[in-house]
Each structure stands twice: as structure tokens, then as C-alpha cells.
Amino acid sequence: MAALTDILSGFRSVGSERLRIGDDSDAVQPFVAVDSAKLRVEVAAGVSARLVVVHEKPLASSLSFLLERGAQLEVTEVFLGEAFAEVRTVQAADSSCCLTAVQLAGANVSYRIDLDGAHAASRVGGLFLAAESEHCVMELRTAHNVPDCTSDSLMKGIAGGNAVGEFRGLVYVAPDAQRTDARQQSRNILLSETARIDAKPQLEIYADDVKCSHGATVGQMDAEAILYMRQRGLSLAQARRLQIEGFAGDVVRRCGIGELGEALMEAVARKMETM
């Protein structure tokens, strides 16, 4: 994990349980929090910030992100150990929050996103890789509490061996949250006959003028694509790896920190080799 550690060591470390980001100078260099049991991050109105959260130890943690009017926050959360995390995001009007979660171990994370101000936007990308007898859980509850907000989530899972993966998604649209635009997708690949993934995207809608879509698929590797790649000279292992990288890449590359995204893709590829 050297590449990842090197990149993170260049970021500014969050020492306390509470962080208020008050001006844009902080956006130049991302913040990084490692194994925080408790962390509350506030982003002031109109300010942009980037944060990386790393879970290495098997700890429980509780995180909250508060975005004031027009604030922008980009969070990349990486699970290297069997952590348990509860993450709450509260967004004021015109704010935008992009969350990217990558689980490289059997972790359990639950996101709750409250869109409390008009034109707040949430974008979530999640990926878990469950190997051997690991158990990965991703839960995402997005609440559209006011009109005119947007949310877009893409959650992907890969399970091999005897692993189990779970995705539970809920988009809640409050009675007066008209003109909500919510998208929720879950895509999953099973690498073995004994692996299992349960994907449950749900909608709970109490407003009538909304655009909501949701979908979930659980499938195998694409045999046709593997054949195609082998016909061009790639080995079976290379073809599988390329396909998985392609599958995982569009979630991992949602992470706005380019070099970190690349390091995560490498970590994903390394883990894939064991699956």
C-alpha cells in the first residue's frame, strides 16, 4: 500500500474531532483523517474542500459532514480494515457533496444524507470488494427533505470465494420535495458460485412531481467480453483483470483527486489478484 500511504502523507492531517473549514485556501491541499472514532467537519458557506478518510483499524467511527449554503465538499473514504462507520451528511441550499467510498476489506458503512436546502446536490460512488469469507455492507439513505435537490448514486460490488456483499439503498422524498431528481444504481459481479450479493435499492416518495430512478443488477463476469479480449491475445487472467478494472474504474475515478484515484485502482487490482 506504499503508493497510497505516500500520497496521503502529503495531505494535511486532521488532529481534532472537530474541523471547520472556513476559507478556500484549504481546498488546495486535501485533509486526511485516519482512524477517527469521531469527526465533525463543517464547510463554511461558499467554501470548497476535499477530505480523505481512511479506516485502517477495525474500529467503529461516527463521522458527520455539514455543508453550509453553497459549500462544496469532496470526500473519499477508503476502508483498508474491517471498520464500522456511520457517516451523516447534512447539506444546506446550493451545496454539493461528492462521496466516494472504496471498501478493500469486509467493512460496514452506513451513509445518511440529508438534503435540507433547495438545489443541494449529492453524488455518491461506492465500491466494495469482498474476498474469501469477508462480509461487506454498504447502506445509503438519501433524504430529499426540500424541493429542487438532486442525488445520484452508483454503487458497485464484487464478491468472490464465500464472501457476502450487501447494498441497501433508500431514497426518501418528503411530501413537499417537488422537482426532486434522484438516481440510484447498484451493479454487482459475482466471481464464484458460492459468493452472494444482496442489492436492495428502494424508493419512498411522498411528492408527486419528481424524477426518480433506481435499479440493481447482480451478474457474472461477461464471458463474451473475456472471449473477445483473449481473441486479441490477452490471457484469461489479464482479460478478467481488465474487465474488473473497467467495472470498478468509473466509481473509483469519481474521486476527484487524480493521483489518489490511480493509487486506489492499483489497490483494487492487487486485491483482485487474490480473488
Add this chain to the structure above:
Amino acid sequence: MLSVKNLHASVDGKEILRGIDFEVKAGEVHAIMGPNGSGKSTLASVLAGNEKFTVTEGSATFLGQDLLAMSIEDRARAGLFLGFQYPVEIPGVTMANFMKLAVNEQRKFRGQEPLSAAEFLKLMREKSAVVELDAKLTSRAVNEGFSGGEKKKNEIFQMAMLDPKLAILDETDSGLDIDALRIVATGVTKLHTPQNATVVITHYQRLLDYIVPDVVHVLYKGRIIHSGDKTLALKLEKEGYDWLINEYKE
């Protein structure tokens, strides 16, 4: 180059190829024609090594090697290229990345050094021009969102990149408008040399206006029932297959 003898193959216990014999020499172009369901695509898949099909009898030798004993990728690395009838989309994998891996894997097999990034880019530029492929497509995911014509051009682009000894083109002309057909066919012709060979599988004579075959085979119910020169294709276009099928039955 390729010698196929008494080749039988089946899928799910159903025999599709029932004794195929033909021989392709370097510098030749062969066309395989025949009605729907005669086994044309199966023949292409079996030669390429698609594991869905089981070879039950016969042999196939490629450049002196037992083709049927080789894996799909080793056949490709030895210089056999299959242009797919339905090119597959691979989301998230860019053409450039895919081709770089494929080209270097094949070079490694032949004991050559991998191409540098600059050499590879130069090769891609050169070869995309052969089929007038929009250079932007090489930075997109493999075949994803490509039009029908672009997918087929992309097959010939990959053929140009990999420079195979034997190219089997499975209905590369299907679903192409006349301009795309001309570009694809011209591309194939440009790539043809006295050292390589091409087998085109097609329904229609029109492709053969551009790619002039040395031999035309007619496949029917898993057997080559007739072989002739390029005039055979013209006759088939005019008269259909019935006269041959009737002759075959008698």
C-alpha cells in the same frame, strides 16, 4: 498456412460442422458463403478457439502447429485474428489501453520488446487512418456507444494494429451502409500482403466487389458443398443457393 481436415464440431450435443475440408495458403483470399444456419459463424468460432464448441473429429493445422490444441489467446498470438460479427462492448476499458495490452502481449509471445508509449501512439495514428477511424474513438471505452459502422471499422483497426497472419472476418459487412462497407473493405484490401491470408465470411456478393477472393466456398449444413473461383459468388448472387443444394442432394 491453414489446413482444415474433416472438421466436426458441436454445441450442446448438436452437430453443426459435419466434416469441413479446406486449405488456405499465404497470399490468398477465401470467401465462405452459404445460407443462414449453414455453420459459417461456427466455423469461424471453432477456428478461433471459442470453448463453447466441442471439436468431435478432424484436425486443423495453422503454420505447422496443431491449432485445436492451442488456447484462444495462443492462437491469436500465433497470428490468427477473428473479426467478430458482433463486436463486444467492454465498459470502462479504453481502446488505447486494450490495444496496448494486446499488441505488447503478442510481441512478447514473438520474443519482441514491448512498444514504448511514443511508438504505440504512432502505430495507433497510422492504423486508425487505414479505416478512417475517428482518433477520438481510441480514447473511448471498447465499442461502447460506437455505431454499427464504427464497431466494424474498429475490428479492422484492431486487425491493422495486430498485423495477423490469418484474418477471419465473420460477416464484417453485415449492417454496414455503402460508405462504411467501402471503407471497411478498402481497409482489408490495404492490409492484404503476399505473406498473409484472409478468410471472409459473408452473405453478400457486394463485399467481394472490393475484396476479390481467390476461392469461394459454399457451406451448407456444416459441409463445404462446392468451391470455385470468384465467378461463383456472382452466380450465387444471381441464382441463389438452390441449384447447389439440389445438386448436393442428388
